[in-house]
Amino acid sequence: MSLVFHWFLPTSGDGRAIVGRGHSVPLEDQVPVTGSPGGGRGPGDHGSAWSAARPPDIEYLAQVARAAEQLGFTGVLTPTGTWCEDAWLVTAALIRETQRLKYLVAFRPGYTSPTLAAQMAATYQRISRGRLLLNVVTGGESAEQRRFGDHLSHDERYARTGEFLDVVRGAWSGPPYDFTGQYYEVSGATVMAPPEPIPQVYFGGSSPAAGPVAARYVDVYLTWGEPPAQVAEKIAWMRGLAREAGRTLRFGIRLHVITRDTAKDAWAEAARMLDSIAPSEIARSQQALARSESVGQRRMRELHETYRSGGGADGLEIYPNLWAGIGLVRGGAGTALVGSHEQVADRIEEYAALGIEEFIFSGYPHLEEAYWFGEGVLPELRRRGVVRLAGADAASVGAPAAASPAAAAERSPALSPS
Secondary structure (H helix, E strand, C coil), X not given: CCCEEEEECCCCCECCCCCCCECCECCCCCCCCCCCHHHCCCCCCCCCHHHCCECCCHHHHHHHHHXXXXXXXXXXXXXXXXXXXXXXHHHHHHXXXXXXXXXXXXXXXXXXXXHHHHHHHHHHHHHCCCCEEEEECCCCCHHHHHHCCCCCCHHHHHHHHHHHHHHHHHHHCCXXXXXXXXXXXXXXXXXXXXXXXXXXEEEECCCCCXXXXXXXXXXXXXXXXXXXHHHHHHHHHHHHHHHHCCCXXXXXXXXXXXXXXXXXXXXXXXXXXXXXXXXXXXXXXXXXXXXXXXXXXXXXXXXXXXXXXXXXXXXXXXXXXXXXXXXXXXXXXXXXXXXXXXXXXXXXXXXXXXXXXXXXXXXXXXXXXXXXXXHHHHHHHHXXXXXXXXXXXXXXXXXXXCXXXXXXXXXXXXXXXX
């Protein structure tokens, strides 16, 4: 099995703490105003590097994109929602900043016509020379959906997503496509020219309403970073549904990562992140996330329930090297692989043995953590024969533009005196 690795564009902002909450949690009060325990310098302390949030301006996002490309990542996921910049516009602006990097554009199908979405994707694929991937996000937050004028129920939204993807694929097929369903009725849906190649469709959903849609329409089924046993159950469920639909799926996983030369250093970084979060912020975030209709979000919250019920910080390591601390204040993907480069590689191989072929990682700050992963974990996986880079990918790794995390931070305009 050949594994594929993607990185993440922090279009809600970035920093040394958990910035860019996303998924139901607004951007207000992201940086705690309390100092670190014990009177030390920490998040919110005047002059602390922790308190320096990096805005998601195009120059910084371009740095992250170029670093991801140079380090050998295949693509970058770009999120969708109120609390981040628009994924279509940001990634279109970044196309000419990179040569090989693909853009995994997240979008919500209920907000636009499926024929228009097909046209947008076809145009994007041509101007990017085939570098578009699509992440279809049905949406599990009613308040967020209503903000955009969508008042359907949870299950209705998934049914509409199926019809949406039917029309999109029909419009890409060449001949004018007619469709009549419960949510869409179109006549002669088509595009100027079919995209080449057809963009791969990524999709996640843990509810009974989501599974059949994925089985019938998507290419890569995504799961958030649950323990391996739970991931195995989900893969078996989806493989069965896909088999009934006469199709096969690939599988991907969405995780954060904190990887260092030693496990001690990695867990020290995780502890520092946890110390940066005020209890009041955890309470506010969890109050917002508890309102989510997303089954996947409920499953994420259950992973850190012991800690929230008064357990110790060690309760956040829910499986060897799998840490649920991110999910205390961030919606969506809430777990991280934490450990030495070798340990992180071990966990990646464990997930791969279950059938996971694509990994979408992120880490704070995204520029520096991309280097930690790209210069630490990817070489380890290559030594094990798990990852083989060829062509442009191989040529880019180790090129003169490479830099350490510290050097990358030094070049970042967000960290410069001006």
